[in-house]
Amino acid sequence: CKEDILQIQPVANNTVDGFYQNEIQVNQGVMAIYNGTLSLPENSYWFLAEFRSDNVAADIATVQRDYSDVSNFNTTSQTQQLQATWTDLFEIVYRSNVLQERIQPFNFARVPQFKGEARFLRALAYFDLVRFFGAVPIVNKTLTIEESKQVPRAPVADVYKFIVDDLLFAADNLPASYAAADKGRATKWAAKALLGKVYLTMYGYPLRQTSALPLAKQQLMDVYAAASPTTFSVAANFADLFKSANDNKYAVFEIQFQSGGTGLGNPIPWQQGQVFPTNWSPFTGFAADFTLPPALFGANWPKADKRKAATLDSVVRNASGAIVAGRPEFTKFLEKGVAGVQNRTDYPNNFPIIRFEDVVLMYAEVLTEEGNIAQAIPLVNQIRTRSGLTAFTLASPEAASQANFRAAILKERRYEFVAEGQRWHDLVRTGNAISVMTAFKRSTTAAGANFRQLDDHDLIFPIPLLELRINPGFWQQNPGYN
């Protein structure tokens, strides 16, 4: 018998050797980067950002739940969710780097677009990394095992510079729009909108670079000016934004989901749900042990705001099967009566990364920071009137001072983007996180007034322990964590 019987090629899958040979395969490599973003709504926006904020109050769970530790400022370097998010984000970075290296030999027409997409998505990942973990290593190529142990944590400012470079490249190389079959890919406007947000964040905590404000303004103005019914716009009816029929219609950039049981569905309606009656969905909610705070599920958020009904609900059935009001839950992404869903993580709705409303409100925020409240008011009013609220005027108490208007915008952002993972980052960059969250925890947890005073170290998470142990002592843990 010959020794070639030992040459068994894998039955299961292709191998990297012999791949990336043509445009189709390179495009499949680009798709793999996008695929890496599918976990972001859960692992970044919901389990980390939203649970850390005052939009959700997690009870102490019956079994140890990472989101409960996140919510109650109890995370340690061993909190599994942090490791999961870290790994997911660096997977996007890795796939982006693979693509950028493997695309080198090619010069077909879509090469700049593919590179732009790769760098846009890498920037998206790094923006979360730097906001969650502070100084993180900058990885701009694929690494060997040895190399991976020697990448230092780059200062926060350097990480932002890296992000800005990627986004500037993406803005220059991505097309402004795509044909129907490619709808959902990152556009030039997505890159510029994200860049605007990055600059605005650099203007706030922790970098506080005042020079970033005009840069943010430029990007946001460009995107604002590009709005149209065929690109992106403020949705006339808030609830329409989250319907799968309107995928890629209003928002600047969305993570694409679809039903069909192929693993490309959105798990967020399930994660954010408690109990769904069968006429809402054939699958019930996850029913995590959390409650919604009075600021949202209560008189503080007036019903007149049409966004409230589109964001929250509470339905449970009593013993005899009748529906009674009860456990509040987010139903923003749940289209009640949805059909075609194959399992609980198979909802069709896209998840917005940058909505046009975000661009509008950020633009208003930039103007407010410049002291130009008068120009900011009509921008904010676009959102308010669409939501059924009275428009602000210069005479409104909210417009009485810069501080008041800042607060008004922050509040507007909260209602607009609740359950989308924005609130925590807004609180941090505007410098409100410590005071708001300490008060919030003291009013919602069993510890009551005994809940500790939060401090700067609570504004970022610890580096996951297993990553620290790859090369012990090479990286220092974030202050205040074990």
Place this chain on the structure above:
Amino acid sequence: QSAATRAVSGKVTTADTKEALPGVTVLLKGTTVGTGTGPDGTYTLQVPEQGGTLVFSFVGYASKEVAINGQTTISPVLDVDAKGLDEVVVVGYGTQKAGNVTGAVTGITAKEIEERPVNRIENALVGQMPGVYVQTTTGEPGAELQIRVRGAASINASNDPLYVVDGVPVDNLRGINPTDVANIEVLKDAASAAIYGSRGSNGVVLVTTKRGKKGAAKLQFSGYTGVQLAESRLKVQSAEEWIQMRKEGIDIDWVNQNPALNRPEDSRATRLQRLTVNGTPPSQTNVIRYTYDPKWQYGQDSLDYVDWQKAIFRRAIMQQYTVGVSGGTDNVTYNVNGSFLNQNGIILGSDLQRATLRANIDAQIRKGIKLFMTLAPSMEWSSLGRVDGTGGQALNAAQMPPVSPKGAGIYAGADPYFTYNYSGRYISPVAVMERTDANGTRTRLNANMGLNLDLYKGFQLQLLGAMDNGYFQDQIYTPTNASRDWVGAAPGSLSTSRYSQTFNTRYLFQSVLNYTRSFGDHSLNAILGYSVERTKVDFSQQENGQLPNDQTYLFDRANSTVNRSYITAGKEALLSYFARAQYDYKQRYLLSASIRRDGSSKFGANRPFGYFPAVSAGWRISGENFMQGVTFISDLKARASWGVTGNNRIPNDSQFSLLGVSNYSLGGASINGYAPIGFQNRDLGWEQTASWNYGLDFSVLNNRLQVTADYYTKQTTDLLYQVPLSSLTGFTRTYVNIGQVYNQGVELGLTSRNVVGAFEWTTNFNASYNKNRVEKLDYDDTPVPTGSSPGGFVSLLQVGLPINSYYLYDAIGVYQTQAEVDNEPKLSNTRVGDIKYRDVNGDGKITDADRTIMGNPTPKYIFGVTNTFRYKGFDLNVLVNAQQGAYLYSLIGRSIDRPGMGYLYNHASNWNNRWKSEAEPGDGKTPSITAQNSSLLDSRWLYKSDYIRLKNITLGYTLPKARFYNGARLYVALENAYIWHNYTGGFSPEALQLGGFDNGSYPQARTYTLGFNLTL
């Protein structure tokens, strides 16, 4: 034909003590005519007038044949039969005289298996052999036991030994009826195992099944039936204790609700009233959060108190029956055995049935040509566990609230009964076990056929073809009423039905050329062999949900939704060449050398082949002239060996950088995407173990005491291990050949015939000591975290320490007072009532640097002692086994014994003594339920797993011979009679599961059995 007969009589005595020997079988050779000796050693037997030979046999003595030759009195003297030096021992690809063995080989025979109820082969090995550590990691019926030969050498590759049944390597011993087994040998040292090359590193377990012997057909029946009871249970809070703790939780919430006004002694009425005044309407949620259940004062008049462990445990019947026929003519011999086992598990709804058949046939086709074949189909039907591990029902039962709504009882939370409203979401584990329909069918067909050809003057060629095919079919159906979310759910809406199929095939072809020659005082045996093995696994799984109703598990895409539907496959090939020579001079100087070359498809293109040499030597000192005068020593042999073995037990395709499907949807359509899912490693190769073994065998006092002692070292290099990667690489783990582990150990085996004669007492004792340490790791010896679980890791690999040493924060109590918190080292968020950790480095704070090494999961010492007593027809066997020096980390313990659990579910009973306030500090070990540092995996759940187990007591009675049967024995046995241990974290200190944890393993059973063996 009525041949004339006459009587022969006599008395049988022993050679060593000259005492009368009762119970000796006296048989007229070649017939079924026979009798036994009476209490005084005498017998009388009718024999033919002419010719004939009598055979006298008795356990522990060499049988003796005496030609009758017209004598009327025959009174033989029987010699004690030590393990005969001429007895044949199975070694790889052949046999060897026991006296000539130069490696470390140990074994048991059919007798040890047949004389007690054994439901899996491995169970018969527990406590029997030095250096062979058999652990019952789960008590689930039919589950595999874990065998470790001389410690663990590997980190990520498997540490299971290679199993070889009748010369054919197989994956496991599933589906083999223990009573089919003639003997089991374990090759422990590298020199013995190296003939199995790349798979020999963890030792080799050679199982030989019974084959027929020439003679009239012998019919054998055996069987046993027994009752199993749970050996242990977890200590959890009673209903009263749980209610008490629940009340305290409500009071704390109440006081926190408005610290200025609310006091714990406020009545329900006051609370309800004040809730309204405070502007918080007393919704149902708030009433439950802030007030007691009025039913508590009526206790069991208004509520059901449930002991959930009692609810899921049951008395369970186990029975097995075997029927066998063996015999043969001059040219054809056969042994056919069929068996059926029916074992109900001690946990509701977990059952196993097994049916086996084994037919071994040998035929002398013509002079010099012999054919042998085996046909061994088996089937197992099991209910697929559902008890073990996280999410398993053993854990569920431990943490269920012990109070149910009145009338719901053990079905609380399961349709149509609601959960108790002062608890959380749950469903009765009883309902889950009863309503879930889980059936696994495992069909295995093991068959082989071969030819032995005598070629020329001692040259013999053996050709063997074998196949081992398995077809596993698992089906699990969960109807809507087995879900905790059944309330309001339409029929079928929560149902799922899963169907998985595994089909694996293994084909082996081997040819071995054997040369045996003796010339003068020299004898030589040499083999030269070639073998090729190919395996293939196909797996498919379908799962649909939302079946149209809850009537059937059958589904169709048209009336349900597809949850999963996929197939996978894998292939593997192993190509080997091997040679061995064994030489002895006067059976005094013994030499053996072997080499094997293995090629495997599992390794990288640069390194597919490995070489595995071995040499060994022995010196039978007692054979020397100068020893002839030393009558005290009957046998003395010194042995030494060296060899290299390998380990290739890693998943297929580990050497490739595979592409994983990574799709994305655009414009509403799914678009294919691919991303690499691992590193490519062209250099991936064998893990190698070089091992030295030094042994001494001796018997003294006319073989009354036999001793075997071994010392060994094992150096494992090029460890196949999945290094944890920085996520920066894009991956989290990859297989590489890095690192070194060193094992060394001492083994001692003693067989002592304490009393011989009419009353006989034999003690078999074995003890082993093993120590391992990691010598080298990743490129720069970075310690590697292992034993990771949600929440972190508990152990690590570190150079200089044993494998998987626990590395934990050492919990030394509870901060009893604020002063302690203020003045003592602490974690940053610490409050009074939190767990206190030892400041290992003494820097005044508790940080990651204060984790410390605290033991490891591998026992240092293992012991087994078997005492056998025989008197007349009675025999009593007592087996005790023990281990010492290992630790076990319990995650099941942690799940009911952890701060942050809240008040809703049940807790370990030590929570009655938790820290409540400075005035009520509890037991000093259990913290406050709201302790802040709750998510750390610390030493509170690390337990010593030392134990001494009275593993088996069997009392048997061999009936006197009667006309209508040849032999008959009845026995009663008690398995797992008693265990001494201090493990409170789970059900059994043996429950070491993947990663070094007890994840809530199926409890072991104490089994009372009645059995019989009958030969016709």
